[in-house]
Amino acid sequence: MPAATLSREEVVTRILQEFRNHGYDGTSLARLSQATGLGRSSLYHYFPNGKEDMATAAMAAVGEVFVNEVLAALNSEGSPSQRLHAFTKQLSVFYQDGQTSCLTDVFSMGGAAVLFQKYLALRVSNLMRNIAAVLSVAGFDKAEATRRAENAIITIQGSLVVSRALGDNAPFLRVLREMPDTLLAA
Amino acid sequence: MPAATLSREEVVTRILQEFRNHGYDGTSLARLSQATGLGRSSLYHYFPNGKEDMATAAMAAVGEVFVNEVLAALNSEGSPSQRLHAFTKQLSVFYQDGQTSCLTDVFSMGGAAVLFQKYLALRVSNLMRNIAAVLSVAGFDKAEATRRAENAIITIQGSLVVSRALGDNAPFLRVLREMPDTLLAA
DNA sequence: GTCTATACGAAGATAGAC
DNA sequence: GTCTATCTTCGTATAGAC
Numbered sequence: 016m017p018a019a020t021l022s023r024e025e026v027v028t029r030i031l032q033e034f035r036n037h038g039y040d041g042t043s044l045a046r047l048s049q050a051t052g053l054g055r056s057s058l059y060h061y062f063p064n065g066k067e068d069m070a071t072a073a074m075a076a077v078g079e080v081f082v083n084e085v086l087a088a089l090n091s092e093g094s095p096s097q098r099l100h101a102f103t104k105q106l107s108v109f110y111q112d113g114q115t116s117c118l119t120d121v122f123s124m125g126g127a128a129v130l131f132q133k134y135l136a137l138r139v140s141n142l143m144r145n146i147a148a149v150l151s152v153a154g155f156d157k158a159e160a161t162r163r164a165e166n167a168i169i170t171i172q173g174s175l176v177v178s179r180a181l182g183d184n185a186p187f188l189r190v191l192r193e194m195p196d197t198l199l200a201a
Numbered sequence: 202m203p204a205a206t207l208s209r210e211e212v213v214t215r216i217l218q219e220f221r222n223h224g225y226d227g228t229s230l231a232r233l234s235q236a237t238g239l240g241r242s243s244l245y246h247y248f249p250n251g252k253e254d255m256a257t258a259a260m261a262a263v264g265e266v267f268v269n270e271v272l273a274a275l276n277s278e279g280s281p282s283q284r285l286h287a288f289t290k291q292l293s294v295f296y297q298d299g300q301t302s303c304l305t306d307v308f309s310m311g312g313a314a315v316l317f318q319k320y321l322a323l324r325v326s327n328l329m330r331n332i333a334a335v336l337s338v339a340g341f342d343k344a345e346a347t348r349r350a351e352n353a354i355i356t357i358q359g360s361l362v363v364s365r366a367l368g369d370n371a372p373f374l375r376v377l378r379e380m381p382d383t384l385l386a387a
Numbered sequence: 388g389t390c391t392a393t394a395c396g397a398a399g400a401t402a403g404a405c
Numbered sequence: 406g407t408c409t410a411t412c413t414t415c416g417t418a419t420a421g422a423c
Binding site: 040116117125135170179182 | 354355357365366
Binding site for chain 2: 418
């Protein structure tokens with residue numbers, strides 16, 4: 016409704032939210048129009064290639080937040096334990112306490128898979144490298160650090176799916192709470 | 202093409218496969234028609250309420266296979282270790298070595314979420330109880346058995362998501378391989 | 388039980404006025 | 406930059422012949 020002054024950034028944020036919560040194929044232009052307060056034609060003004068452009072913008076926006084907030088916390092100053100605690104704290108914010116889905120899950124299915132799978136794979140790999148680097152500092156060899164980093168990503172993704180299926184974010188919150196110690200356990 | 206003699210069971214299996222791989226919203230009647238070799242009208246003959254009926258049939262079919270094969274293995278004769286090994290072996294078959302998605306993931310988003318979320322939650326809870334029961338036999342108290350059972354489901358779901366995003370089923374296969382020992386570890 | 392034909396609305400996209 | 410109008414295609418669903 017307050018369409019008048021809505022920055023592009025805010026528009027993209029709302030679009031992102033719709034894609035996260037309804038998936039690519041489940042998000043219609045009508046829905047995006049309502050979520051942003053912009054008419055369909057106005058959406059095409061900002062995103063000439065329509066839905067695909069909007070999804071690309073959502074991918075870029077969420078990627079930027081992830082790098083600037085979540086990865087920044089993971090790569091901040093401090094001990095591995097401190098860095099992992101900062102990391103999981105930011106993850107919780109990023110996923111709204113587990114109440115929203117991950118684009119990696121949502122965009123790896125249906126019409127979006129064809130468009131974005133390559134980027135999704137790169138992002139997963141990149142996150143895995145970053146987590147593994149912290150675990151290397153903590154003393155694990157490269158293979159074990161990589162294995163644990165992959166487990167961390169698997170656990171995050173899985174807890175989001177299970178939380179969504181149960182309609183209860185407790186699994187997500189528990190997983191994040193236990194993650195630093197689990198990753199560093201002997 | 203070989204539409205002539207395709208049992209209802211085979212039809213439902215093919216429909217299920219489409220939903221698993223493209224999601225509910227991403228699966229059109231045109232796609233289902235092609236996958237089954239049946240014209241759209243013929244699909245309505247078998248499923249009067251259209252797509253929703255087909256999804257319901259897919260849910261029922263996959264649930265039956267899960268109970269008869271996967272849960273049966275989990276609840277078979279033998280030690281907890283033997284039962285968990287039988288379980289993960291059947292899981293691998295069930296998810297086609299990690300090359301297909303889980304309806305719990307796929308149907309908890311978009312248009313299917315409204316229709317099926319209640320059932321998805323029940324199925325997750327039921328599986329959790331079954332795994333926890335095995336872990337109780339292995340000597341874990343109820344709380345710890347439940348916690349580990351939830352972790353198992355989270356890990357399975359997460360490995361499917363990560364495998365799909367990476368376009369590589371190695372994470373799924375590794376997770377299943379390690380699962381029995383992980384669940385029983387002191 | 389399957390086919391052809393068709394109705395009908397939704398969805399994605401575009402044109403042009405303002 | 407937003408709106409109205411329009412267009413096309415797709416998706417869902419139904420009717421009726423065979």
